[in-house]
Amino acid sequence: MEFITADSWTDALRIKTERPGAAPIAGGTDVMVELNFDLRRPEALLDLSRIRELKDWDVVGGSVQLGAGVSYTRVIEELADRLPALAMAARTVGSPQIRNRGTVAGNLATASPAGDAHPVLLATGAVVEAESFQRGVRKIPVDGFFTGVKRCALEPDELIRAVVIPTAAGPQQFSKVGTRNAMVIAVCSFAIALDLDARTVGTGIGSAGPTPLAARAAERFLVGELDWDTLKVSEAAAARFGKLVAQAAQPIDDVRGTASYRKHALEVLAVRALGWIRGCA
Template structure:
């Protein structure tokens, strides 16, 4: 397996033209799970996470253009006024996942459960695809998404981004799952009111082989709002005749084609390939010191740290981004090391749990964990300490809700969460100088 590290979009597109079999990797939150579990062995990988051209967004002549490399964390931080997209982003995985995962990756995976996709469908977005030689084309979202994990992208193309006409009017995204955080949607819905065209748009995720629009419900709601004159005044539930909202709900539900019925599973997975002996040289600044190692090209950053650099503090408990035991900082951002391709950390700064502590002593967060009794078997502790240190460095006085949110990507199998909360409060008080 080869790992290609283009430095510009042009270079990446040329690489894709020369190696159409090369699998692009952006945040890696889907790709790395496939690699870690030996489900996919691409012949080559192309790291698109460092391409500045894909990491931009802009408003342009009444349209919004979102680069494929923009992460969910950045959407929440930088464009919260795009409410449905910001709300959808907020529901994706955990802070560690959102710091890496991109909308382009959501499109590339084309899962019916992709949370950005109902929003793009409700916005009537088009997907911009590029290829070498400066060529590009745009496809409406419903011509790009062909089925479960199937898209209309050609092997020589990359997803450059998406673009949609800005809509005037309120909108929202809702998701139903089996728990509050870190959950794949059972159903997702994006509702947008287009005041200019006096239209209602409803897109559904996870209820059919691809994202769908509930056209019948849209037409019904648009007409009902027109009749009541709601478009001319502020939206109000009381302005609608009895039964309209219930009928709208029935029509939305009728649009669903449950995934249980899905027979279209896309192309067959290729058989497992034997791991080649070929390696790549990865050189990273780890805890302030340049370190390098020859690793198998599909290795994760976690494997680089643990198996090659002897830094066993970051734990391997799931290899699929679910537990946060492997949390580290990559260029200052909290990430799951198991979901970062080792080569993606080439020439970048990595900080691990081993960087904490003062001399031979513990740092305030570590001390607080011990004092509060937040350590049982201790397997989750390094990841939690890293996540808590990250949180307190950004906000030394977080509310309990914020702490829960920040730690939603860290699981403790011994379920000592109350003590962990106590430890965060204690460490915060010490950092603020309120407790000895």
């Protein structure tokens, strides 16, 4: 297998156009597992880890532009104030070693339904910036990014340059159920983000469907039920919100848990998150 190191972003895009079969590798925390298990044999690996341009984040117009090479550790250390839910999700990713290597963009590119960052990206309305050498930048809203189990909207010649995530404009939460205290793939996960200015609610569900999902009916319901000044919601409405989140999930039975447990747990997580959001107000 050929190993190609790209020195610059332009270089990387050019190589990806010439060699669409080359698998991009940044932190390698997903790609290397697949290679080690012989699940895929790409014709080449395209190393993005030396590209300076990908290693930064910036605030542009009320959003964080998160470079594709920014590690989870840096999200936790540098962005917990601006992107609290993403930082919460980042804390649940793997082990410290994996968080030092793994990236949000890498999570997106492998598009696992269990990717820890995905529910937060859905809840916050993030946008994926994909770029190709010939066609330039394409902005893909995250709710149109996941197209199936481990499939996404990237074209063979495209690479993810950055993820644009709106800076928090209200309370956010992320919770993940796993059967051990750390370093565990989610049995299911849930994210919620409130925008107090726009008075909107965003949600995201992980590991409970073929792709990460948003609970749109639950969002609409909560927008109407929430007292936006106190962030209070009646107990009955909170319970209903929990049911609507559970209904949005499309889980299966697998080695990590049953479909019925996943729905139950999502309901519990959604109701609890509402309680915590009041505490944050």
